[in-house]
Amino acid sequence: MKFYYGAVVFAHVVSAVISVGPLFLLLPLIRRLRTATAEAEDIYLAFIRVIIRLVMHAGHVLVVSGILLLLSGPWPWYTSWVILTLAVMLVSGFFLATGFSVVLKKFHESGHEKEVIITKLHKTAWIYISLMLVMLWLMVQKPVVW
Ligand code: HEM
Numbered sequence: 001m002k003f004y005y006g007a008v009v010f011a012h013v014v015s016a017v018i019s020v021g022p023l024f025l026l027l028p029l030i031r032r033l034r035t036a037t038a039e040a041e042d043i044y045l046a047f048i049r050v051i052i053r054l055v056m057h058a059g060h061v062l063v064v065s066g067i068l069l070l071l072s073g074p075w076p077w078y079t080s081w082v083i084l085t086l087a088v089m090l091v092s093g094f095f096l097a098t099g100f101s102v103v104l105k106k107f108h109e110s111g112h113e114k115e116v117i118i119t120k121l122h123k124t125a126w127i128y129i130s131l132m133l134v135m136l137w138l139m140v141q142k143p144v145v146w
Contacts (some may be wrong), residue, residue: 015061026048052100080143095124
C-alpha cells in the first residue's frame with residue numbers, strides 16, 4: 001500500500017510538472033505570432049495546439065491520480081485545501097476548454113482581428129498559468145483554511 005501510494009504521488013507530481021511547464025513555452029510562441037509571416041503563423045499555431053493538447057492530457061492524469069490519492073490516502077475529500085483546489089480546477093477547466101480552443105478556431109476565420117485574438121490568447125495563457133500556480137501552492141502548502 002505504501003509503495004502504491006508513493007507511486008501515485010509520483011505520477012501525480014510528474015503530471016503536475018507536464019501540466020504547468022509547457023505553458024511557459026506558450027508565452028514566447030504567442031509573442032512571435034504577432035510578427036509572423038503566414039507560413040510561420042501555421043507552424044506557431046501547430047506548436048501552440050500541441051502544447052495545449054499535452055497540458056490537457058497531463059491535466060486528466062493529474063485529476064485521476066489526485067482522486068486515487070484521496071481514495072487511498074490520509075486526506076478526506078472535504079479537507080479545505082482539497083476543496084479549494086477542486087474549485088480552482090473547475091475554473092481552469094473552463095478556461096482551457098473555452099478560452100484556448102475557441103480563440104484558436106477563430107484564428108483562420110475571416111473577419112476576426114488577428115491582434116485582438118492574439119491579445120486574448122496571451123491573456124488566457126497568463127490566467128491559466130496563474131490558476132495552475134495557485135493550485136500548486138495549495139497542494140504543496142496544504143493550508144488549513146477551515
Ligand atoms: C482533482 C484535483 C486534485 C486532487 C484531488 C489532488 C489530491 C492530492 C492529494 C490528496 C495530495 C497529497 C499527497 C500526499 O502528500 O500524501 C496531493 C499532492 C500534490 N498535488 Fe495534487 N490534487 C489535485 C490537483 C493538483 C493540481 C492541479 C496540482 C498542480 C498544479 C497538484 C499538485 C500536487 C503536488 C505537487 C503534490 C505533492 C505535494 C506534497 O506532497 O508536498 N495537484 N494532491
